Amino acid sequence: MLQANGRERSAPRHRILIVDDEELIVQAMRKYFAGLGYDVDSAFELEEAQALLGNYRYDLVIADLRLTGVGGVEGLQIVSDVRQRWANARVILLSAFGTPEIERESYQRGCDAFLHKPKAMMEIAHVAVNLLENG
Amino acid sequence: MKEHSALDALLAPGGIRPRYQPLYALTNGDPHLFAFECLSRGPQGTNFERAPVLFEYVRLKRQEAMVDRLCIATALEQLPPMPPETKVCVNVHASTLARDSGFIDFLSRANEKAGLHPARIIVDVVQHAPSHDGDGFALAVTRLRNLGVAIALDDIGVGASNFKMMLDVGPDYMKVDRCIVNGCHGDAKRRAVIESLVQLASRLHSEVVAEGVETDDDLVVVQSLGVKIVQGFLLAHPLEGKLAACSSSASSAA
Numbered sequence: 595m596l597q598a599n600g601r602e603r604s605a606p607r608h609r610i611l612i613v614d615d616e617e618l619i620v621q622a623m624r625k626y627f628a629g630l631g632y633d634v635d636s637a638f639e640l641e642e643a644q645a646l647l648g649n650y651r652y653d654l655v656i657a658d659l660r661l662t663g664v665g666g667v668e669g670l671q672i673v674s675d676v677r678q679r680w681a682n683a684r685v686i687l688l689s690a691f692g693t694p695e696i697e698r699e700s701y702q703r704g705c706d707a708f709l710h711k712p713k714a715m716m717e718i719a720h721v722a723v724n725l726l727e728n729g
Numbered sequence: 730m731k732e733h734s735a736l737d738a739l740l741a742p743g744g745i746r747p748r749y750q751p752l753y754a755l756t757n758g759d760p761h762l763f764a765f766e767c768l769s770r771g772p773q774g775t776n777f778e779r780a781p782v783l784f785e786y787v788r789l790k791r792q793e794a795m796v797d798r799l800c801i802a803t804a805l806e807q808l809p810p811m812p813p814e815t816k817v818c819v820n821v822h823a824s825t826l827a828r829d830s831g832f833i834d835f836l837s838r839a840n841e842k843a844g845l846h847p848a849r850i851i852v853d854v855v856q857h858a859p860s861h862d863g864d865g866f867a868l869a870v871t872r873l874r875n876l877g878v879a880i881a882l883d884d885i886g887v888g889a890s891n892f893k894m895m896l897d898v899g900p901d902y903m904k905v906d907r908c909i910v911n912g913c914h915g916d917a918k919r920r921a922v923i924e925s926l927v928q929l930a931s932r933l934h935s936e937v938v939a940e941g942v943e944t945d946d947d948l949v950v951v952q953s954l955g956v957k958i959v960q961g962f963l964l965a966h967p968l969e970g971k972l973a974a975c976s977s978s979a980s981s982a983a
Contacts, residue, residue: 635776636776637776639734641786641790642735642776642782642786644785644786644789645776645782645783645785645786645789646776648781648785649781649782
């Protein structure tokens with residue numbers, strides 16, 4: 595297993611959930627994180643993500659803030675769902691529309707990192723791996 | 730953005746793929762085929778290939794009734810040939826029985842279309858909501874009894890299963906969840922739970938079905954505790970229709 599920096603990783607495989615309504619983004623992130631040696635699941639909508647969260651334990655969830663049309667903030671619900679289940683799981687929210695108020699609320703709900711789109715995959719991976727490996 | 734929701738994909742033709750898992754009776758010597766449970770898998774290559782994810786999603790979308798109907802219709806349409814005495818279990822959410830007033834008529838028509846006598850059907854009530862005290866649920870149970878089908882309670886021992894449901898339904902079968910059964914040969918607590926459920930079932934004129942039997946040791950133990958019907962990977966995985974047909978003909982030839 596390789597880390598983002600290319601070094602070997604011998605720790606147990608972490609399980610990641612990626613949630614985004616953009617199919618191409620999901621595919622790209624799945625491929626990238628699977629290539630780093632993580633077990634990756636993905637979901638396109640809130641209820642699909644919640645069904646996965648109800649059946650599997652994830653070490654990291656990367657979710658888009660908006661999963662439906664204009665004004666959606668489903669990502670906040672995902673942060674709450676993760677935090678209610680696991681205190682030490684990590685959550686990253688991605689958003690192209692995040693206001694300071696929403697960002698603040700995401701942290702209040704237990705989000706670990708709020709990233710503003712667009713972000714290069716390497717940048718997202720750097721934050722993700724850092725959260726997983728170093729807490 | 731994805732053009733269609735996952736629910737659209739489930740409801741599209743071929744979105745639900747039936748599987749059939751045998752249940753075996755332990756009476757009269759070796760296990761022999763007792764029933765097929767109709768199971769469902771979602772579209773290939775999606776999260777809904779995994780049944781727990783599929784049905785959790787359906788419940789979150791509050792579409793249990795629509796999807797229960799679709800799963801049953803699909804399973805009965807594609808039912809493999811089987812010996813005439815073999816029973817057929819179909820899963821139904823308790824919430825569907827409570828809220829879908831047309832469900833019993835639908836089930837009756839689906840049975841008839843499949844050429845199944847109601848006495849061969851076991852309606853397996855899936856308990857996921859905390860309570861179904863409403864009149865709709867009680868009426869549905871009465872109508873199922875009048876129809877002549879048997880009733881099983883699923884997931885005994887986990888989730889929302891409870892004693893009141895046993896009193897309300899008076900089940901013919903009590904299906905003990907695999908998390909209670911699996912590993913019982915090495916766990917006195919699990920054995921105690923199963924033994925007490927066998928005694929309770931006997932007092933309620935019901936029969937325990939042990940789900941999740943995956944080892945010879947567990948099979949021997951549940952049999953010694955008085956369980957007479959078993960299901961699990963040790964005996965058979967959920968099968969596609971063609972394979973289930975082979976399995977039933979092999980079983981009846983044995």
